[in-house]
Each structure stands twice: as C-alpha cells, then as structure tokens.
Amino acid sequence: MKGLATITEQELRDLWIGGRGLLLAVAFSLLLSVLSYLVATNTALNYLEQRESVNLTLQVAIAIGALLALLAGADTISGERERGTLETLLLTPVPRTEITTGKLLGALSLWVAAFAIAIPYVWFLGRGIGVVGVALAAGVLVGTLLAVFLASLGVLVSALAASNRVSLSVSLFLLLALYAPTQFPTRAQQGWAGELLLRINPIAAGEHYVGKLVIDAHSWSRDASWLASPVIAAVAFSVAAVVAGRWMRLRGASSG
Amino acid sequence: MNRLVVLCCALAIAAGVAPSLVHAAVTVSADRTEVSTSIGRDFMFSTRVDNKGSNVTPPLVAHLNVLSLRPGVYVDPEDWSSRRTVFLGPIAAGGSRSITWKVKAVNRGDIGIYVAVLPQSGAAVPPVTSETIHVRIAQRRTLNSGGILPLAAGIPALLAALAVGVRFSRKRR
Numbered sequence: 394m395k396g397l398a399t400i401t402e403q404e405l406r407d408l409w410i411g412g413r414g415l416l417l418a419v420a421f422s423l424l425l426s427v428l429s430y431l432v433a434t435n436t437a438l439n440y441l442e443q444r445e446s447v448n449l450t451l452q453v454a455i456a457i458g459a460l461l462a463l464l465a466g467a468d469t470i471s472g473e474r475e476r477g478t479l480e481t482l483l484l485t486p487v488p489r490t491e492i493t494t495g496k497l498l499g500a501l502s503l504w505v506a507a508f509a510i511a512i513p514y515v516w517f518l519g520r521g522i523g524v525v526g527v528a529l530a531a532g533v534l535v536g537t538l539l540a541v542f543l544a545s546l547g548v549l550v551s552a553l554a555a556s557n558r559v560s561l562s563v564s565l566f567l568l569l570a571l572y573a574p575t576q577f578p579t580r581a582q583q584g585w586a587g588e589l590l591l592r593i594n595p596i597a598a599g600e601h602y603v604g605k606l607v608i609d610a611h612s613w614s615r616d617a618s619w620l621a622s623p624v625i626a627a628v629a630f631s632v633a634a635v636v637a638g639r640w641m642r643l644r645g646a647s648s649g
Numbered sequence: 650m651n652r653l654v655v656l657c658c659a660l661a662i663a664a665g666v667a668p669s670l671v672h673a674a675v676t677v678s679a680d681r682t683e684v685s686t687s688i689g690r691d692f693m694f695s696t697r698v699d700n701k702g703s704n705v706t707p708p709l710v711a712h713l714n715v716l717s718l719r720p721g722v723y724v725d726p727e728d729w730s731s732r733r734t735v736f737l738g739p740i741a742a743g744g745s746r747s748i749t750w751k752v753k754a755v756n757r758g759d760i761g762i763y764v765a766v767l768p769q770s771g772a773a774v775p776p777v778t779s780e781t782i783h784v785r786i787a788q789r790r791t792l793n794s795g796g797i798l799p800l801a802a803g804i805p806a807l808l809a810a811l812a813v814g815v816r817f818s819r820k821r822r
Contacts, residue, residue, distance in 0.1 A: 409815075418808050429800070513804060
C-alpha cells in the first residue's frame with residue numbers, strides 16, 4: 394500500500410503543483426460564475442423557480458466535474474506512454490494495480506475540487522428555501538458515483554489506447570454518447586423504452602435522481618432505484634480500470 | 650303536438666333562424682371548476698361534450714378560451730395552450746366526447762377558462778359553453794439576485810490568484 398500512497402501523491406503533485414489542475418479549476422469556476430450570474434440576474438432565466446435554479450447549477454457542476462475526472466483519467470497511462478515515462482513507472486517495485494489505483498485517485502481529485510468550488514454557488518442560489526443541504530448531499534452522492542465511473546472509464550481507455558489522442562477522442566465520444574439521452578425531448582423520454590434508456594444510462598439516471606430530490610423534494614428512498622446504474626457503473630468500471638493495470642504495455646510509446 | 654314542433658321548426662328555418670345547439674341538447678361540462686397552481690406550471694383538465702338529444706348533432710368544434718378575471722392583466726390565449734381547437738365531428742344521440750386540455754400558467758392572478766362548442770358549419774347559433782374554470786395562479790419563488798456579483802467574480806479571482814502563486818513558488822524553486 395506504500396506504493397499506492399507514493400503513486401497517488403505523485404499524481405496529485407503533478408496535477409495540482411504542476412498547475413494543470415488549478416487552471417482547470419479556474420475555468421470551471423468561471424463557467425459556474427457565468428451560469429449563476431445569468432440564472433440570478435437575467436430576467437428571462439429568473440423565471441426559473443429557485444429549486445430549478447439550484448438543480449441546473451448542481452447538474453452542470455456534476456457534469457463538468459465528472460468530465461474533468463474523465464479527461465484526467467484518459468491522460469493517465471497513454472499520456473505517460475507519449476511522454477516516455479511509462480517504462481520508468483513500470484520498472485518501479487509497485488504492483489500495476491496500485492499504479493492504476495493511484496492514477497484513478499489522482500484523477501478523482503479534480504472532481505473533489507470541482508465539487509468544493511460548486512458549494513458556494515449552490516448555497517447562494519438555494520439559500521432561504523431549505524434546499525442547500527439536500528442539493529449538496531445529492532451532489533456528493535451522485536457526482537462521486539459518476540466521477541468514479543467516468544474517471545475509471547478514462548483510465549481503462551487510456552490503458553488500452555495506442556496513443557493519447559486516441560484515448561482522449563474515444564473518451565470524449567463515449568461521454569457525448571452518454572450525455573445525448575439527457576437532451577432527448579420529453580416525449581422521447583416517456584414510455585417503457587424511453588424510461589429504460591434513461592435508467593440504464595448512468596449519467597441520465599443520476600441526473601434524474603438529483604432532479605427528483607432537488608426540484609420535486611422527493612424522499613431519498615422514493616426514487617432510489619434510479620441509482621442502480623450509476624452504482625453498478627462506478628463499481629464495474631473502477632474494478633475494470635484497476636485490473637486493466639495488468640495489461641499496461643509500452644506499445645505506442647513515442648520515445649523511451 | 651309533433652306536428653306543432655315540425656311546424657315551428659319549419660317556420661324558424663323559413664325565417665332564417667337555425668335551431669341552436671341548446672335546442673339540440675348539447676351540453677359541455679368540465680371535470681373541475683377550480684385550479685390552483687403557480688406560474689410556469691402546466692395543468693390539465695377534461696371537458697365532456699354530451700348529446701342528450703334524440704338526433705345526431707351536426708359536426709362540432711370545441712374551442713378553449715382564456716381570459717383574466719381582473720383588469721390590467723393581458724392574456725394571450727396562444728401562450729397558454731398550443732392546442733385550443735378540437736374538431737369533434739358529429740355526436741350520435743346519447744353519445745359524448747371527452748377532450749383533455751393542457752394549459753400552461755403564464756400570468757399570475759385570477760384567470761377564467763371555458764370551452765365553447767359550436768357547429769362546424771358556421772351556422773349563426775349561440776355556442777354552448779362549459780362552466781368557468783377559475784384558475785388561481787400564484788407567483789413562484791424566484792431567487793434574489795443581490796450579492797451574486799461578488800461571488801461570481803470573487804471565486805475565479807481567488808483561484809486564479811492561487812494558480813499564479815503556485816506557479817511563482819514553483820519557478821522560485
């Protein structure tokens with residue numbers, strides 16, 4: 394486990410002291426600032442009910458936070474390959490499963506930072522109606538499940554991809570494919586086929602659950618079945634990403 | 650007696666006055682007369698058109714109307730429902746048609762909604778109307794925007810300052 398701690402520390406150092414994580418955090422906060430400002434001041438958008446404003450901001454925070462985790466995950470192994478540092482990493486006396494676990498934890502730190510940044514915005518938009526606690530708890534629960542799922546997906550693709558470009562392209566394509574059902578018109582989401590499609594898609598199901606908690610003030614247990622696919626995806630893909638460490642190869646390395 | 654009715658009808662037609670739908674025993678009833686909702690929400694209600702007479706009706710048209718019950722509130726019915734006219738066709742003696750109406754609450758205040766049924770032929774007869782549905786629409790709670798600017802500008806500025814500080818300290822090392 395010491396190897397895991399060392400790898401995780403190194404990943405966090407590269408991400409946050411290296412500056413990439415902070416730049417992404419600034420960009421993320423700018424996005425949330427613009428969204429919150431528009432929601433709060435624009436007359437047309439202010440037509441939104443206060444709970445809907447909180448839900449909109451929270452869902453954007455979850456979506457972008459999970460996207461950041463995916464991008465960080467997609468860069469882990471294929472990025473090391475292209476930078477010519479994977480060979481050195483593989484020669485260290487650390488089990489490969491611990492290497493991928495450490496990299497996964499490093500990628501997830503972006504989600505943790507993104508959620509911490511989102512807290513003041515959610516608090517501001519939801520103050521006075523008793524929705525802040527529920528919204529933040531829902532954000533932690535659903536956002537963490539989706540971030541684990543997407544970061545693991547990124548690590549998995551990164552371990553198998555021949556190049557970093559392929560890894561990032563495939564990851565982004567999969568992400569867009571997963572987000573697409575959330576943009577379907579309401580009529581297409583109705584009926585057993587529409588609901589099934591939403592339920593098996595972890596992102597659509599997670600966002601649906603958050604909406605039910607925040608907008609409709611449902612209890613945590615009432616729509617808990619919607620959490621099935623986010624939980625299954627998070628567990629299955631994190632296990633797959635850790636196991637994928639065993640298949641790490643030097644193929645595709647540009648140097649070293 | 651029957652001869653007298655036929656004679657009256659014949660005289661009325663001869664005089665250019667068509668028998669009204671009321672005389673044809675068409676009635677329109679709504680499933681509710683009170684609705685309370687908040688602005689921006691959708692709500693639904695149903696109306697039933699009955700032919701209680703002994704003859705089939707001519708082809709009928711049902712139309713939804715929306716108006717403010719208080720002065721000073723402008724209501725454009727087009728904004729309230731995208732489907733306000735339904736062609737019912739003829740209704741057999743003793744038959745009925747049900748229509749479900751979907752309406753969006755666009756303005757706050759007291760709104761009256763009713764459905765009028767008239768013959769598709771355009772005959773100059775008074776339409777039959779439903780009861781008025783009284784819709785009470787409350788203002789929804791929207792957030793107070795005061796104070797968003799310091800937050801929206803402050804957090805990115807704080808993070809940018811942190812990023813610059815980390816970059817400087819890394820260079821100094």
